[in-house]
Amino acid sequence: MGRSGTLILNVAARLLLPLQLLFSMFLLLRGHDEPGGGFIAGLVASGAFALYLFAQGPRALSEMLKVSPRDLIGMGLLLGVLSTLPAWWAGDPFFTAQWWTIPIIDFKASTPLIFDIGVYLVVVGSVLTAITALVETDQDEYDPTDYDQADHDQTH
Amino acid sequence: MQTAVLGGFVAAAMAPLLHRWFGSRAPLVMSLLPASLAVWLIGQWPVIASGDVLLLEQAWVPGLDITLTFMIDGLAWLFAMLITVIGALVLVYTGEYLRGHRDLPRFLVVITAFMMSMLGLVLADNLVTLFVFWELTSITSYLLIGFNHTDLAARKAALQGLLVTVGGGLALLAGFVLLALAGDSWSLHELVQRGDLLRGHDLYTPLLICVLLGAFTKSAQFPFHFWLPNAMAAPTPVSAYLHSATMVKAGVYLLARLHPALGGTESWVITLSLVGAVTMATGAFLAMQHTNVKKLLAYSTVMGLGTLTMLLGIGTEKALVAFAVFLLAHSLYKGALFMVAGILDHETGTKDVTAMGGLRHLMPATAIVAGVAGLSLAGLPPLLGFVGKELMLTSVLESSSWRLLILLLAFTAAFLTLAVAAIIVLRPFFGKRQDTPRPPHDPSRVMLAGPGLLAALSLLFGLVPGLLDPVVGAVVAGIGAPEAKVHLALWHGLNLPLALSLASLALGLTTYRFWDRLRAGLTRLAPLTRRGPEAGYDALMAGLVILADGQTRFLQNGYIRNYLVMTLLVLLGLVGHAFFFRHGLAPDVTLSIYFHEAVTAGLMIAGAVAACVMRSRLAAVAALGVMGFSIALTFVLFSAPDLAITQLLVETLTVILLVLVLFRLPHFATLSTPTERLRDLLVASLTGGLITLLMLAVLSGERLPRISDYMVANSQPLGHGHNIVNVILVDFRALDTLGEMFVLALAAIGVFAMLRFHAAPGEGVDRDGRRNLASTEDDHG
Numbered sequence: 029m030g031r032s033g034t035l036i037l038n039v040a041a042r043l044l045l046p047l048q049l050l051f052s053m054f055l056l057l058r059g060h061d062e063p064g065g066g067f068i069a070g071l072v073a074s075g076a077f078a079l080y081l082f083a084q085g086p087r088a089l090s091e092m093l094k095v096s097p098r099d100l101i102g103m104g105l106l107l108g109v110l111s112t113l114p115a116w117w118a119g120d121p122f123f124t125a126q127w128w129t130i131p132i133i134d135f136k137a138s139t140p141l142i143f144d145i146g147v148y149l150v151v152v153g154s155v156l157t158a159i160t161a162l163v164e165t166d167q168d169e170y171d172p173t174d175y176d177q178a179d180h181d182q183t184h
Numbered sequence: 185m186q187t188a189v190l191g192g193f194v195a196a197a198m199a200p201l202l203h204r205w206f207g208s209r210a211p212l213v214m215s216l217l218p219a220s221l222a223v224w225l226i227g228q229w230p231v232i233a234s235g236d237v238l239l240l241e242q243a244w245v246p247g248l249d250i251t252l253t254f255m256i257d258g259l260a261w262l263f264a265m266l267i268t269v270i271g272a273l274v275l276v277y278t279g280e281y282l283r284g285h286r287d288l289p290r291f292l293v294v295i296t297a298f299m300m301s302m303l304g305l306v307l308a309d310n311l312v313t314l315f316v317f318w319e320l321t322s323i324t325s326y327l328l329i330g331f332n333h334t335d336l337a338a339r340k341a342a343l344q345g346l347l348v349t350v351g352g353g354l355a356l357l358a359g360f361v362l363l364a365l366a367g368d369s370w371s372l373h374e375l376v377q378r379g380d381l382l383r384g385h386d387l388y389t390p391l392l393i394c395v396l397l398g399a400f401t402k403s404a405q406f407p408f409h410f411w412l413p414n415a416m417a418a419p420t421p422v423s424a425y426l427h428s429a430t431m432v433k434a435g436v437y438l439l440a441r442l443h444p445a446l447g448g449t450e451s452w453v454i455t456l457s458l459v460g461a462v463t464m465a466t467g468a469f470l471a472m473q474h475t476n477v478k479k480l481l482a483y484s485t486v487m488g489l490g491t492l493t494m495l496l497g498i499g500t501e502k503a504l505v506a507f508a509v510f511l512l513a514h515s516l517y518k519g520a521l522f523m524v525a526g527i528l529d530h531e532t533g534t535k536d537v538t539a540m541g542g543l544r545h546l547m548p549a550t551a552i553v554a555g556v557a558g559l560s561l562a563g564l565p566p567l568l569g570f571v572g573k574e575l576m577l578t579s580v581l582e583s584s585s586w587r588l589l590i591l592l593l594a595f596t597a598a599f600l601t602l603a604v605a606a607i608i609v610l611r612p613f614f615g616k617r618q619d620t621p622r623p624p625h626d627p628s629r630v631m632l633a634g635p636g637l638l639a640a641l642s643l644l645f646g647l648v649p650g651l652l653d654p655v656v657g658a659v660v661a662g663i664g665a666p667e668a669k670v671h672l673a674l675w676h677g678l679n680l681p682l683a684l685s686l687a688s689l690a691l692g693l694t695t696y697r698f699w700d701r702l703r704a705g706l707t708r709l710a711p712l713t714r715r716g717p718e719a720g721y722d723a724l725m726a727g728l729v730i731l732a733d734g735q736t737r738f739l740q741n742g743y744i745r746n747y748l749v750m751t752l753l754v755l756l757g758l759v760g761h762a763f764f765f766r767h768g769l770a771p772d773v774t775l776s777i778y779f780h781e782a783v784t785a786g787l788m789i790a791g792a793v794a795a796c797v798m799r800s801r802l803a804a805v806a807a808l809g810v811m812g813f814s815i816a817l818t819f820v821l822f823s824a825p826d827l828a829i830t831q832l833l834v835e836t837l838t839v840i841l842l843v844l845v846l847f848r849l850p851h852f853a854t855l856s857t858p859t860e861r862l863r864d865l866l867v868a869s870l871t872g873g874l875i876t877l878l879m880l881a882v883l884s885g886e887r888l889p890r891i892s893d894y895m896v897a898n899s900q901p902l903g904h905g906h907n908i909v910n911v912i913l914v915d916f917r918a919l920d921t922l923g924e925m926f927v928l929a930l931a932a933i934g935v936f937a938m939l940r941f942h943a944a945p946g947e948g949v950d951r952d953g954r955r956n957l958a959s960t961e962d963d964h965g
Contacts, residue, residue: 059907059910060903060904060905060906060907060910060911060914061905061906061907062906062907063825063826063829063907064826064829064907064910065826065907065909065910065913065914066913066914067830067913068826068829068830068833071830071833071834071837072833074837075833075836075837075840078837078840082840082843097932098932098933098936101929101932101933102929104925104929105925105926105929108921108922108925109922112918112922113190116186116187116190117187119242119243120243121243121244121245121246122243122244122245123918123919125903125904125915125918127904136904138904140903140905140911140914140915140918141914143914143918143921143922144910144913144914146925147913147914147921147925150925150928150929151928153929153932154928154929154931154932155837155932157932157933157935157936158841158932158935158936159840159841159844161935161936161939161940162841162844162845162935162939163844164939164940165939165940
């Protein structure tokens with residue numbers, strides 16, 4: 029699946045992507061008190077990337093992302109596991125939530141937030157892994173010579 | 185200490201970084217970690233020496249009675265010292281042995297992780313924690329045996345070691361659960377004080393069997409001894425550390441730890457002393473047929489582990505003292521000898537002792553180290569090995585049951601071990617000079633430091649065994665003889681054990697003299713030994729493959745409709761049984777339904793029915809979409825915005841995925857016969873009906889306390905959040921969420937693997953001859 033032919037979709041995807049990502053951040057950060065959270069925010073972000081993928085093609089997406097979606101999964105899992113560790117330091121049982129207030133901006137940082145960011149990354153990574161794999165398999169099917177290129181794309 | 189062990193795991197993960205910074209000096213830097221832990225342990229010695237038990241408390245999962253509390257008594261202290269000191273020496277040695285090896289960083293990661301797991305194992309006070317560390321040592325051992333992963337034999341040996349120890353681990357877990365039930369505690373320091381309660385408990389026999397299975401597999405006791413010599417496929421530092429000094433002693437450690445709780449009964453005494461004695465003799469006997477220096481050492485390790493088990497079985501005060509001394513002596517000389525074996529392999533290019541000779545002229549320093557350690561293995565004065573062997577023979581002479589048989593086996597093992605020591609030391613270093621693949625010379629001082637220090641300690645403790653009195657006293661106090669007065673000496677006067685030692689010296693040297701002829705004879709017996717326990721393992725593995733093959737063909741035949749039917753039937757059976765027969769919940773059907781709720785429900789039903797009868801795929805998917813949005817609507821009506829948003833987003837993503845796969849799906853055909861469709865209808869209706877009943881019962885029942893009340897009340901005070909759903913996900917039930925994250929990640933990787941490495945054209949053809957994505961997927965699943 030290459031670049032889509034419609035100008036409207038191309039332009040819209042490019043303009044909408046930052047807005048959608050911003051919205052997903054908003055959902056992620058307010059999730060602890062209002063509807064939202066890592067899972068929902070991750071789904072919104074995946075939707076945004078999927079739209080970009082349809083409009084610009086998989087190569088453009090992987091160039092923009094810089095990291096492989098599978099690495100996002102790994103990072104997310106790592107964050108999830110790491111968020112359990114500060115409890116150690118405080119002498120609390122495994123996974124006890126820790127809260128800190130960052131003084132100047134008065135922002136409440138916490139291990140649940142780190143954990144939620146981990147969830148976010150895993151969701152985005154998983155959905156994008158599945159979608160890009162499907163798209164690239166399509167490509168192989170239609171144009172066997174493109175195989176090397178598709179493979180190359182993934183290593184980015 | 186807990187922070188140090190956990191930090192150690194982090195340090196293990198950082199090993200590649202260390203390697204980038206320090207290059208080939210990274211192992212030296214890494215060795216500072218166990219070295220500093222050893223210093224800390226020495227600092228704690230006054231507390232241990234005074235007879236106190238050091239309890240370092242740390243909660244882990246308080247809800248399940250799981251703690252990370254560490255308990256340091258004499259036994260744990262000695263083991264921890266062995267792990268940290270030998271660990272530091274092995275790391276230093278590794279720096280030379282694997283200098284410039286491509287995978288050195290990976291090696292450092294795994295061996296450091298192993299070190300920390302082993303420390304956790306011997307320090308853990310909680311059974312569950314101990315078990316977690318126990319399994320971690322099995323896994324890291326697997327990775328280390330298979331370090332040369334391009335070698336098929338190494339991979340096979342790694343898998344064998346893993347399956348045997350993890351299989352035993354499974355039994356051990358069952359044993360621990362029974363132990364906790366019988367002793368009413370998960371904490372070892374409490375359990376060891378409830379020995380009488382445990383020994384008299386109905387569960388004693390089953391729990392003993394399970395625990396012994398775990399310990400025997402880990403410590404390579406007969407008939408599970410075969411994995412240990414195969415594990416010699418690992419690099420030599422690993423053999424020196426895991427498969428002689430530390431990991432294989434984990435089983436023995438566990439037996440010693442539980443000796444006050446479970447020991448002393450008839451079944452304990454007979455099982456342990458017989459199994460131990462048979463293992464001793466088997467190990468020493470099987471060693472005779474090998475010329476590979478590492479195999480020789482491995483079989484003599486089997487013999488050493490058998491000795492330790494036997495001494496715990498005999499269980500008298502003398503035997504426990506012998507246990508402590510032999511444990512230390514064995515770790516010192518075996519660690520040293522394995523490292524010498526690595527040096528020989530490294531310098532001469534061969535592991536075959538018959539291909540070496542006269543090396544003492546070329547490698548004088550190595551010869552001295554090997555000679556000292558070898559004398560200790562042989563059990564000759566003035567080495568610590570002699571003290572250990574004399575004590576061992578004394579306690580065997582005092583054993584209560586099966587004395588003659590055990591004595592015979594122990595004596596056989598003693599003289600054969602002496603022969604093994606002679607083969608390992610005399611053969612390569614003395615005699616006629618032989619040409620080796622590489623021209624040998626003494627290795628660098630760094631490489632000799634480890635074995636040299638261990639051999640020197642063997643000599644020092646042998647000359648002045650009194651130095652060990654307090655340590656041995658503390659160990660013995662930890663394993664059930666708190667009042668023991670320990671006084672070790674090299675010379676015990678002319679007595680029966682000394683006579684036995686002299687006899688074994690004569691017999692051992694004779695065996696060595698005729699070793700070549702003996703080996704030729706044993707080779708002729710090889711077809712017989714091939715029918716040993718290892719053949720049983722192979723048969724078991726082959727059977728497992730056949731079983732797996734059969735059940736995969738039967739249950740996982742590649743048709744998703746069959747998977748669904750199977751899953752739903754199991755669900756029906758289990759939930760239905762619990763619902764109707766165990767709890768007998770009665771659903772309350774007096775419901776008041778508003779008009780808009782009825783409409784939403786009607787939409788859902790209509791969507792479901794339409795999805796079943798539609799003749800086109802697009803229409804069927806659209807019908808499912810109607811259902812999905814109706815569900816989202818329900819969530820909105822019952823004020824659950826998070827769930828509604830999630831549902832809507834999932835529906836959207838479904839559309840995206842559908843767009844991607846629509847063209848690749850086969851023709852939308854009806855593949856099942858009317859009878860099959862009738863069966864599917866029945867299963868679906870039953871499942872739906874059961875779940876509906878369950879929901880009604882749960883909602884109407886007053887018998888079940890409502891969990892949500894707690895969540896609502898504590899979301900803000902404990903979780904600092906107003907969004908209860910999110911607080912549950914990331915705080916109250918975060919462990920569940922973490923599990924789900926892993927499931928999601930695995931699913932994504934599964935999709936990726938199936939699509940990227942999909943079957944070549946021609947495979948995965950559907951009934952109607954069309955290339956079929958779904959069936960290709962299932963073939964790989």
